[in-house]
Amino acid sequence: xxxxxxxxxxxxxxxxxxxxxxxxxxxxxxxxxxxxxxxxxxxxxxxxxxxxxxxxxxxxxxxxxxxxxxxxxxxxxxxxxxxxxxxxxxxxxxxxxxxxxxxxxxxxxxxxxxxxxxxxxxxxxxxxxxxxxxxxxxxxxxxxxxxxxxxxxxxxxxxxxxxxxxxxxxxxxxxxxx
Amino acid sequence: xxxxxxxxxxxxxxxxxxxxxxxxxxxxxxxxxxxxxxxxxxxxxxxxxxxxxxxxxxxxxxxxxxxxxxxxxxxxxxxxxxxxxxxxxxxxxxxxxxxxxxxxxxxxxxxxxxxxxxxxxxxxxxxxxxxxxxxxxxxxxxxxxxxxxxxxxxxxxxxxxxxxxxxxxxxxxxxxxxxxxxxxxxxxxxxxxxxxxxxxxxxxxxxxxxxxxxxxxxxxxxxxxxxxxxxxxxxxxxxxxxxxxxxxxxxxxxxxxxxxxxxxxxxxxxxxxxxxxxxxxxxxxxxxxxxxxxxxxxxxxxxxxxxxxxxxxxxxxxxxxxxxxxxxxxxxxxxxxxxxxxxxxxxxxxxxxxxxxxxxxxxxxxxxxxxxxxxxxxxxxxxxxxxxxxxxxxxxxxxxxxxxxxxxxxxxxxxxxxxxxxxxxxxxxxxxxxxxxxxxxxxxxxxxxxxxxxxxxxxxxxxxxxxxxxxxxxxxxxxxxxxxxxxxxxxxxxxxxxxxxxxxxxxxxxxxxxxxxxxxxxxxxxxxxxxxxxxxxxxxxxxxxxxxxxxxxxxxxxxxxxxxxxxxxxxxxxxxxxx
Numbered sequence: 001x002x003x004x005x006x007x008x009x010x011x012x013x014x015x016x017x018x019x020x021x022x023x024x025x026x027x028x029x030x031x032x033x034x035x036x037x038x039x040x041x042x043x044x045x046x047x048x049x050x051x052x053x054x055x056x057x058x059x060x061x062x063x064x065x066x067x068x069x070x071x072x073x074x075x076x077x078x079x080x081x082x083x084x085x086x087x088x089x090x091x092x093x094x095x096x097x098x099x100x101x102x103x104x105x106x107x108x109x110x111x112x113x114x115x116x117x118x119x120x121x122x123x124x125x126x127x128x129x130x131x132x133x134x135x136x137x138x139x140x141x142x143x144x145x146x147x148x149x150x151x152x153x154x155x156x157x158x159x160x161x162x163x164x165x166x167x168x169x170x171x172x173x174x175x176x177x178x
Numbered sequence: 179x180x181x182x183x184x185x186x187x188x189x190x191x192x193x194x195x196x197x198x199x200x201x202x203x204x205x206x207x208x209x210x211x212x213x214x215x216x217x218x219x220x221x222x223x224x225x226x227x228x229x230x231x232x233x234x235x236x237x238x239x240x241x242x243x244x245x246x247x248x249x250x251x252x253x254x255x256x257x258x259x260x261x262x263x264x265x266x267x268x269x270x271x272x273x274x275x276x277x278x279x280x281x282x283x284x285x286x287x288x289x290x291x292x293x294x295x296x297x298x299x300x301x302x303x304x305x306x307x308x309x310x311x312x313x314x315x316x317x318x319x320x321x322x323x324x325x326x327x328x329x330x331x332x333x334x335x336x337x338x339x340x341x342x343x344x345x346x347x348x349x350x351x352x353x354x355x356x357x358x359x360x361x362x363x364x365x366x367x368x369x370x371x372x373x374x375x376x377x378x379x380x381x382x383x384x385x386x387x388x389x390x391x392x393x394x395x396x397x398x399x400x401x402x403x404x405x406x407x408x409x410x411x412x413x414x415x416x417x418x419x420x421x422x423x424x425x426x427x428x429x430x431x432x433x434x435x436x437x438x439x440x441x442x443x444x445x446x447x448x449x450x451x452x453x454x455x456x457x458x459x460x461x462x463x464x465x466x467x468x469x470x471x472x473x474x475x476x477x478x479x480x481x482x483x484x485x486x487x488x489x490x491x492x493x494x495x496x497x498x499x500x501x502x503x504x505x506x507x508x509x510x511x512x513x514x515x516x517x518x519x520x521x522x523x524x525x526x527x528x529x530x531x532x533x534x535x536x537x538x539x540x541x542x543x544x545x546x547x548x549x550x551x552x553x554x555x556x557x558x559x560x561x562x563x564x565x566x567x568x569x570x571x572x573x574x575x576x577x578x579x580x581x582x583x584x585x586x587x588x589x590x591x592x593x594x595x596x597x598x599x600x601x602x603x604x605x606x607x608x609x610x611x612x613x614x615x616x617x618x619x620x621x622x623x624x625x626x627x628x629x630x631x632x633x634x635x636x637x638x639x640x641x642x643x644x645x646x647x648x649x650x651x652x653x654x655x656x657x658x659x660x661x662x663x664x665x666x667x668x669x670x671x672x673x674x675x676x677x678x679x680x681x682x683x684x685x686x687x688x689x690x691x692x693x694x695x696x697x698x699x700x701x702x703x704x705x706x707x708x709x710x711x712x713x714x715x716x717x718x719x720x721x722x723x724x725x726x727x728x729x730x731x732x733x734x735x736x737x738x739x740x741x742x743x744x745x746x747x748x749x750x751x752x753x754x755x756x757x
Binding site for chain 1: 512520543550
């Protein structure tokens with residue numbers, strides 16, 4: 001009897017979902033939303049993702065860097081949000097993932113232009129990342145002249161940089177022995 | 179004098195100890211010869227008041243050419259009588275370690291002296307091929323019945339984690355042997371393959387004389403996923419906490435905390451106070467959530483659907499609380515080595531305190547209403563009795579053992595994180611039946627609410643996460659413990675090279691409770707079978723069909739999930755009537 005009284009006291013406990021939206025908390029961790037304009041292709045999110053929901057890799061003909069997200073694998077931990085330097089991956093309040101019937105609806109994709117190495121002509125990073133770095137250096141107080149000198153260095157892949165350094169050192173050593 | 183020194187001296191009087199290792203201070207590892215192993219464990223268990231918390235078999239052939247066994251005992255006193263307890267300062271973990279040569283993988287069985295070791299030793303054979311000589315029940319436990327002979331998955335050289343042996347046709351699958359009681363005739367009622375209260379796989383076989391169960395046996399682990407193997411092979415410490423969460427759908431957070439704490443303790447890492455307080459809050463939210471679920475289900479199994487609905491309405495508030503604290507409706511995806519990922523704002527704390535109040539008042543209201551219902555109490559009282567001695571012998575944990583009058587709780591015996599600064603009770607009941615267990619759960623709910631409130635009020639400032647500067651030490655190992663809603667969770671981690679784990683042993687709370695369930699079934703009616711399993715609050719993914727057998731007519735019947743539940747709720751139309 002007491003239990004029935006309680007039902008009258010507290011009234012309806014259910015929502016008319018999905019016709020009435022479910023209100024989530026302010027800092028709710030929902031599906032990560034991808035803002036293409038902000039992405040620089042630094043692959044930090046792909047490295048941080050513990051469940052491999054985010055994959056960042058080159059496409060087959062190595063002309064684009066493909067950012068891929070699979071919501072079915074996501075565990076909503078928010079590590080990607082944490083590491084992203086430009087705010088391109090932000091956790092949204094969206095949680096209705098099961099209602100989309102096609103499996104491909106769970107996937108998100110973004111393609112970024114690739115930057116080729118000035119020495120060996122291999123793709124090593126994205127155009128956006130280079131311009132982002134140049135912009136950051138300019139803001140850090142580098143003047144135009146030093147930047148122009150260094151641009152070539154910035155546009156070289158890490159392997160070529162390493163080779164170049166080895167060459168410089170060996171030359172230096174040879175000179176030293178003479 | 180160091181912690182546990184006098185306990186070790188007492189063992190030394192009778193048994194030769196070759197090595198004593200401490201990591202950290204209250205976790206002592208003693209090495210004994212394998213022939214002395216059963217005696218050493220028995221002395222610690224019965225004479226000195228230990229409880230068997232876990233057993234870790236390990237393949238250390240790469241390190242020292244041997245297999246090793248670690249029997250982890252929680253030294254907290256026998257607790258059969260109130261003054262039978264060790265003083266708080268002397269409580270510690272003692273691990274009995276023994277080497278087993280690789281060319282002769284056998285050891286004398288501890289089960290003959292300490293019954294609690296039975297499941298652990300069966301598992302040691304399944305996973306590592308270490309044979310316990312004299313083990314009374316050498317059947318398979320973890321791997322399926324059609325698993326090839328001589329393939330032991332957790333040996334380092336046995337198989338790739340992606341490899342699965344070829345499946346056997348269903349008709350060729352070997353039948354699992356159940357232990358049958360002797361009698362004039364047996365009626366075999368299989369219950370399953372789906373479980374009656376929580377729709378999870380597990381095969382029970384109940385042996386009945388008329389309506390009374392005289393014995394029971396079960397085959398579980400239909401859902402064994404090989405997480406330990408997966409973690410050893412490809413996970414790093416960043417991913418492991420999240421994997422540990424997936425052990426269980428309800429007490430997952432407790433698993434990740436135990437796992438991460440084991441890794442932290444092995445390298446001696448201290449986390450910030452604010453993170454400690456928030457870890458305790460999340461663990462207690464999980465307890466609110468789980469206990470409300472179980473009390474609700476215990477009402478529903480006996481047909482009191484009205485109370486079930488009300489309790490589940492309150493349970494919704496605990497999810498809202500979790501949403502405020504962690505950002506998800508479950509407390510998942512939050513723990514990393516070195517602290518917690520997410521901080522709380524002051525506004526969120528205010529809202530949480532408001533929700534706590536609603537949970538407290540409404541739980542009290544519903545519990546009072548349930549207590550007024552005489553039919554409900556009748557179904558709970560005197561059902562599924564867990565005898566004190568049985569609980570002691572099988573090292574039961576959680577509300578199961580507290581319902582039998584033991585004050586045994588990981589938060590109280592081995593306080594972790596912020597709990598040393600908090601003020602709380604460990605409620606116990608002496609009824610030993612379903613009613614006692616549900617009462618313990620209700621009282622614990624109120625304690626949880628008070629713990630969360632204290633944490634919010636005392637919330638220290640500062641960071642929630644530190645970057646672990648200490649490097650991983652290969653071969654350092656430690657125990658991580660915490661009190662999940664179902665009881666104590668023990669994780670044991672040995673660090674390996676390259677930020678990977680060498681061996682991760684995860685022991686869920688239900689694992690220790692299953693072996694004693696058989697004794698709880700005896701003497702009860704079939705209608706109460708579902709209720710007894712429910713009061714254990716079983717967790718199938720951590721560990722997991724029912725057959726009812728009539729001993730007089732030697733007939734059996736397989737009950738479906740619906741049949742048994744219907745009989746339990748209505749007590750009409752006996753399922754064995756028309757045999």
